[in-house]
Amino acid sequence: MAGPRRRVTTSAPPFAELFAALPVAALIVDPEGRVVHANSASETLLNFSERAMAGQDVDTLVRFAEAYADRRSGRTFAAYDADVGIGRIGRLRVDLVECGVPDHPGWTIVTIRQSPASRGHTADRSGGARAAVGAAAMLAHEIKNPLSGIRGAAQLLREGGDEGAELTRLITTEVDRIVALIDRMQDFTDTRPLTLEPANVYPLLDHVRQVATAGVARGIAIDERFDPSLPPALIDRDALTQVVLNLVKNAAEAVHGEGRITLATAYRHGMAVSAAPGRPRHPLPIEVAVIDTGPGASPDIAEHMFEPFVSGKAEGRGLGLPLVEKLVRDMGGIVTYSREGEPEVTVFRILLQRAA
Numbered sequence: 001m002a003g004p005r006r007r008v009t010t011s012a013p014p015f016a017e018l019f020a021a022l023p024v025a026a027l028i029v030d031p032e033g034r035v036v037h038a039n040s041a042s043e044t045l046l047n048f049s050e051r052a053m054a055g056q057d058v059d060t061l062v063r064f065a066e067a068y069a070d071r072r073s074g075r076t077f078a079a080y081d082a083d084v085g086i087g088r089i090g091r092l093r094v095d096l097v098e099c100g101v102p103d104h105p106g107w108t109i110v111t112i113r114q115s116p117a118s119r120g121h122t123a124d125r126s127g128g129a130r131a132a133v134g135a136a137a138m139l140a141h142e143i144k145n146p147l148s149g150i151r152g153a154a155q156l157l158r159e160g161g162d163e164g165a166e167l168t169r170l171i172t173t174e175v176d177r178i179v180a181l182i183d184r185m186q187d188f189t190d191t192r193p194l195t196l197e198p199a200n201v202y203p204l205l206d207h208v209r210q211v212a213t214a215g216v217a218r219g220i221a222i223d224e225r226f227d228p229s230l231p232p233a234l235i236d237r238d239a240l241t242q243v244v245l246n247l248v249k250n251a252a253e254a255v256h257g258e259g260r261i262t263l264a265t266a267y268r269h270g271m272a273v274s275a276a277p278g279r280p281r282h283p284l285p286i287e288v289a290v291i292d293t294g295p296g297a298s299p300d301i302a303e304h305m306f307e308p309f310v311s312g313k314a315e316g317r318g319l320g321l322p323l324v325e326k327l328v329r330d331m332g333g334i335v336t337y338s339r340e341g342e343p344e345v346t347v348f349r350i351l352l353q354r355a356a
Contacts, residue, residue, distance in 0.1 A: 196235060
């Protein structure tokens, strides 16, 4: 039996629906420079809900270099492939147009589009090509070195001598290094769904703090800035433990034993994020942040730090943060990087689902 026919209307859709469906991030700004409306694409790009952006100064959400200040004094302003601070995301290269609204003096519309270069659409900056090249270089370096040691040890064993036990230990150690490397890379190919369940994040964060202070962050002050009313989150305990511990380890390496690390939580009322333009938003109000007083990532790394094989460390393999991003995504959340405050601190912010 045929189901009920869907009613199709030929009338023009209301302005609110048209504005929300625009595929380009758009903000409507009042004469005082405050955001009045924000569409779904802008929520995704800036990592703020419309409710959170409403009433904020647009210059706190879209942060230009001082050199642009005088050029924005006219009725219309456009900047292409400009380096701009975007919401909670950090700095991106974007194409931005700001224009006045006819017959409404002082009102403006700001449209923001991530530039093709920063999305990796150009031939020399393709994300897939960069990852493939990085994978090949990393594997060549990481596997060639231990294999060279194994070959040398095997030659000495063949020649005989009294060093058999030490050479056997060397071979075992180097083989273990190769196995560990392959195990880390296989983490990215694990497509099994995580086991998500309601959980209080505070025992988990306390466990991470104890583990870190006994090991990777020994001698470094780890402060806590917690929201005491935080409700249970929908998480995989092991995955979130791995995520936070990885971020704390990175923070400890960034401060070099001379700074501070802060574990923070917050409840973000109205925070909802769309996985992609045109997709429905879902609430992500539970925030867990790892903050450190280190110098942060260099600008050329910051744009790509969640991509595999991108690292600013001399001995880095570029696998830690991509795995963090994968695990958070598998829990239905998002993770972002930003430099905030005065003096500036590094903030890795994890946004998670609330348990029903």
